[in-house]
Amino acid sequence: MSNAIPTRVLGKDGPEVPVICFGAWPLGGGMGAIEEEIGIRTVHASIDAGVTFIDTAEMYRTSESTLGKALAGKRDQIFLASKLSGDHSKTHIREAIENSLTQLGTDHLDLYQIHSPKPQWPIAETMAELVRLQEEGKVVHLGVSNFSASDTEAAIKHGRIQSSQPHYSMLFRRAEADPLPFCLENGIGVMVYSPIGRGLLTGKYTASHRFGGDDTRGSHPSLTEEVRAAAEQICQALMPFARDNGYTLAQLAIAWTLANPAVTSAICGAKTPEQAIENAEAGQWALSDAEMAEIERLIAGLSPGV
Secondary structure (H helix, E strand, C coil), rough: CCCCCCECCCCCCCEEEECEEEECCCCEEEEECHHHHHHHHHHHHHHCCCCCCEECCCCCHHHHHHHHHHHHCCHHEEEEEEECCCCHHHHHHHHHHHHHHHHCCCCCEEEEEECCCCCCCCHHHHHHHHHHHHHCEEEEEEEEEEEHHHHHHHHCCCCCCCCCEECCCCCCCHHHCHHHHHHHHCCEEEEEEEEHHHHHCCCCCCCCCCCCCCCCHHHCCCCCHHHHHHHHHHHHHHHHHHHCCCCHHHHHHHHHHCCCCCCCCCEEEEECCHHHHHHHHHHCCCCCCHHHHHHHHHHHCCCCCC
């Protein structure tokens, strides 16, 4: 396959980005230990495959520092996003952005996102500080992550929100009600995370699988027995469909999220160059309405509804 990954505009009058975004959470070891050298090669493989959109965060352990090394000499090729994960005090916001810029080896971020709502800090004050970062040239666009429609509505009163980053996959479909319709209506780009259900939609894991002690999936509250069982059933139902179309289950799961009209890009994590390339190739699969209807028929009643 070629590396001509389709692009979409991230939000109204926004930047053009690939439909696949490299998710850098695994680089920091959150899904099991990964050698830095392999992490760097994984980033390079992703870029070479056409994925020039990268998302990381303050809280992703060593992710930003590994990315900084991987992007040496390549920064100008990348639309680079990170997130404010800690508290929203003015002091911490300043510390967080400076640390992210230092670790990433850059003088600005193309997108800076609030990782999650923190009501103990007034959104007006948080946004005011982030807008100042824009004015100073440290940040180009502002976004939110894990924000509901009402959370986002409150934020946009105080500055332009270019993007939203919700949890969305065949396993976790709540975003279809909130915030995807709000984002579509208000010209806010959407970068969905965990499109393959934290790996459960790859077909590699049975419902009884137990992740290693250094893998946060082992204790993740969303990965209940019910969810694991549902994922295994969905994979069994879709395996022939993916195979008949020449793609993997993971690629099908990614393409499915991209078929939602509200979605701009799917954030896909990878721990190896091979996984990065597989994710990139998923961006070339544009599912038709008929194919989406067939998928819905095949998985009807299997989603745990969470």
